[in-house]
Each structure stands twice: as structure tokens, then as C-alpha cells.
Amino acid sequence: MRILKNRILKGIVTKPLDKNFALSKELETVGVELKKIIQEKFSRSLHIREVDTGSCGACESEIISTTNPIYDIQRFGVSFVASPRHADCLLVTGPVSKNMAVALQKTYDAMPEPKFVITLGHCALDGGIFKDAYYTERGVKNIIPVTFHIPGCPPKPLDIMKALLTFLKKA
């Protein structure tokens, strides 16, 4: 009963954000464009597999945030899948700890063609703050080919969506 009551009270869950209209407007424009491009280029949906290769956890938290009801990236055709075998795209965070190099390579190998890799967060680009640490490979590009980078430490959910849009427009 409570679930029902809340569902009715809340309405569409993106509602609370309406007051914060600047963000919400931008979100919708980005989202609609994103959806259009994904419709065209991926015939309706883009499936992403996420791999953490040693990030601090903040990037993961923000990626999860893009799937919450406020941003709800799924409605624009992007979904996060549980296996690399189901994925079009590999989203990698972290500077690649030496222990993760093999696992990252294997994950990449398990993906079906055509495939591409996006890195997310400063440390995935070149090691970032962990560049000089002894146990990192200094960025994902040293292990697997990378097509695009989303900067930030960590990037905000809306920035992730915007960056994804810029990339897909170009690709």
C-alpha cells in the first residue's frame, strides 16, 4: 500500500527535479539528442560494460548515479550490462593497477566485434594522481586501444551524458 501511495504521490519520479529547472531542461535536451543518435547509429540501444581497474570508487558512484530516476540514462537508450559478451562498449575507470591488467585484457577480448573503449576519469587517461605510483600501468591506453575519454575527477552524471553525446556525434 505504501508503495502505491508513494508512487501516486511522487508521480513521474523526475518530478522533484522540476523546481531545479536549469539542470532538468539541459538534461532533457542532452537526453533527447542522445536518444536520437543512439537510434540512428546503434539501432535503438547502446550497451555498456563497466570495469573498475583501480579507481577510488567515486567514478563508479557517478556512473551509478546516471541510472538513478533523476538522470535515468536508460530511457535514452543507454544500458549497463552484466557481461562483456553483451556489450558494445567498454567503459573503464582507474589507472589500471598491475593486478588488473590481465583481467582488463581478458574482458576486452571477451567482447564481440564491433567494439570500442571509453575511459572515464582523470586516472584512466594517464594515471592521473596515481601516475607516479609503482603499481599502476599509467592509463588504460597502455593495455587496450581507447577511442574516447570522459574527463573529470569524478565527472558529474550530466557531464558523462554530455560527453557521451559529443563522442557519438563525432563517431
Place this chain on the structure above:
Amino acid sequence: MDYKTVLKEINEKMNLKFSILSLRDNEIYLKVEPCDFKNICLALHKLTFSPIASLFALDTRKEKGAFELYCAFMSAKYKKCFFAVTEVMQDNPKFNSLAKEIYSASLFEREIKEMFGIEPIGNPDTRPLRLHNEIWPKGLCPLRKDFNMPITPGKTEDYVFNKVEGEGIFEVPVGPVHAGIIGPGHFRISCAGEPIINLEIRLGFTHKGIEKLFEGKNVSDALKISECVSGDASFANSLSFSTAVEKIANIEVPENTQMLRAVFLELERMYNHINDIGGIAVDVGFSFPATFASIVKENILQMNEKITSSRYLRNVNSIGALTINWDKDKTQIVRESLKKIYKDFKEIKEILLSSVSFMDRADGTGILKKKTAEDFGVTGLAARASGIASDLRKDFPGIYAKVKFNLIKQEAGDCLARLNMRISEFEESIKIIYEFLGKIEPQAITQNSYGMKEGFALGYVEAWRGALLYWVKLNKIGAIERCKIVDPSFLNWQGLSFCVLGDIIPDFPLCNKSFDLSYSGNDL
């Protein structure tokens, strides 16, 4: 209670010799002979009623011709931190293991073995924790001062898992890459039929070498690194580090700043607790409250951004001050947002606790016994859910002495107890923030000039997972000589491996989420 009674008892009754190396603030360093080290540690463990908070080594071969070994006990009873300090010969480095008498020492000793090459004699398990055998050449010790990059390739070997043998026993390996958007770790589950009879957790996949990275850095650079130790506890990490440095440099932090810091610490606790409440619901398959909780988390993060311009409270803290100002508007924003958040939170709580099938899954699942938690030094929320009343906010209150709040404790130690802990702590946090907000005055960005000096100190914070310790040593020019981090996850992962025993594999994600430990904070 006077700490001197402890020292007196050790000296007179047990007839163990020591000299006081340093005594400042609430830290007591006892210098002991290598042969007495073990006995003094055991005595301190017994007399202060506390598990080992930290056990670490220092490479001081250049200055002293020997390694140094520190063993820390934080005693709530005496309100002091006791350290036993000894030297370890540089050729043939060895010390007597404490692991058989104090289980919580075991992981620390394995760490010392791999990072410094100092052998704990008598520890049954000396496998590396983070430098995986398959990758890292044997015998290369990165935290020694003479360690150099690039590494020379050397002999590697395979990792040996603890094996359970018998008829019908099977193993389920999980990880390091998991199905969700989460950090990497390997879980080796051994089952007999349905129940799990052994769980071995192999971590280290996110090891980067943070402790080494700290070395040689100046304090402000190091503060930035500390924020990236564990992304969901950025503020707690930077606060713990800065308190250590402030202690060394004798920096007085204004009370108003301290109260603001406490507010940020509680905000961090809140967004993580609500995230986990949602996560527990997800792992049971109850998606409505889970999405509801993610909205509340997003609201808290957006509020964080409004008041500090960072969703994860990064670049907010600095040595002795804050990098942001505070005014009446911000107080108002927090007050109003919290009101809304609390209203939503109450609904989530009602929905969760009134669902019979949810309660059936959470109740009685993943019981961590009080004795096990005590033995392994499990800390923070997980310990309190098992009936251990320890909380640094009460034991070493600092600014928290100014507010009234309850130490929440549960007895059952199961997933439901940990969920209830989160719910109650969330409510307490709101109370704490309201109370602090009533006392906080508006303040401008403070510019502080400070001189760094040589010395060492322990910084501690009750982060949302538990006690987060930074032991920092600065050298003559004020750069970091050694920084030892103990993330609460380091000790609590062991709690997880014991709590799942007897449960079935589908309950493992639930147990895991009810702890929600940091991979990065553990692996460093």
C-alpha cells in the same frame, strides 16, 4: 582512569621494561627491546581492552641502522593511544608474530612481510595481500627506502587458495570483474550442498601504491592524494590526514571550522548510508525502495554541490582550515534540504520494514558473532551491529562533545542489524547536523600560514564505515616520511568472510552489501 596505572602494572607486576619515547596530546609511545615487544603488546592488548588499531613498520635503516616497528592500541577506557615501538635488525629482519594471540594482527603482519620483507616468526599465513605473486617479483619490497623504479623482472609464483576438501565439496570463484558497477575483488566460495563452508576473499586488485606515493610529498599535495584513497569517504580521509598533520605542527583549528568539518563528515555518512539502504534492497530484489533511496542520495549529493561546489566534498578541507566560506544562506539550504530528505527517508524506512518478504531475507542472514568481531578487530558500524559499543565520536569525541547524540548499537549482528544501524545512524546524523548548525557562525575563507616541522602523530576519524586512521611522520623539511593508512575496510573484510558461513550463495551479495566495504581503501 589514569593511563599511568597501565604503565605501572606493566612495569611492576609483569616486570617488563620500557622507556617513554614520546608523550604528547593523547599519544603515548613506549620504546621497548625487541625481545619484550611481543609481551608488551599482549599486555597492552589485555590491559587497555582494545584490539590492535594498527601495526606497521618504518624503514629507518639510514638513520638508525634498523627498521622500526609500531603497534598501536586505541583505548576508549583510558582515552589514550598506546604505541609500542621497537627496532628490528636490518640484516635478517624478523620479529615474533602476535597473530596467534591477537588475531587482528595477522593481516598487518602479512602487510609488513610483503612491503618491508620483515618476517613475522610464527604467523601461519604469510601470503602477500596486495602484490599478487603472479605479477610481482618475489622478494621486492616497495616500501623500503631503497626500492627503485623501474622494477626488475624476477621470479613469480602462483597464489595458493585455502582448499576445502571432501566429498561433494565444490568451489565457486567470483571476480575480479563483477557483474555490477563495482570495484574488483576475487571471492572463492566453497560449498557443501547449499551452505557456504568457507569464503576466501582475495583483494589487492585496486592496489596502486598509495602509501609509497605519499612519501616525499609536501603536506598540501598529500592532502589531495588522501582524498583519492577511497572515493566515497573523501572527506573523512582528508580530515583524518589533516588532523594528524595539525597535531604535528601544533595548529589550533578554530571551533567553528571544527564544527563545519563535523557537519561535512555527517553529510558523507548520510549519503553513503542511504546508498547502502538502497543497495541492500536491490540485493533482495526489492526495487522500489532502492530507486527511492537513490533519489535521496542524489538529493544529498546535489545539496553537497550547492554548499561546497563538490558532490563528494573534495577540495573542501585544508590544513587547519576550510577552502570554502559559510554563511546564513548555506545553513538555510542544509536545513531545508534535510527536512525534505528526512520526509522521504521515513517513507523508505516504513516501506522496507513493513515488507514481510524483505524482512525474511534480511533477518538472521549473515550473522557476525560478537566474539568473532572482537577477535578480528572489526570496527565501526559492523562492530556496533554485533554489539560492540565503540565509536570514535564517543570514545575520542573532540568537537562531538558539544552535541548530544546516541551511540547506536544492535545485538544480533545479522544483515537486518546492519540495516537498522544505518537507519538509526542516518537519523542521528540529521540530529547532529541540526545541532551543529545552531552553533555555527558564518565565516569567510580563512587563510592560514603554517610552518611544518619534524614529528609524527596519529590522525583518526570515525568515517561512515568505522575508524579511519592516518599515522603520519614528517621529516626535517616538512615532507612526508611515512604515511600509514588503516581504512576500516581493511579489518572489516575479515568480518564478511566469517559472517556468510552457513548461509547460501544467493545471500552473499546481501551480506556483502550490508557491509559495503571499500576496495580502494583496503588495497591502497
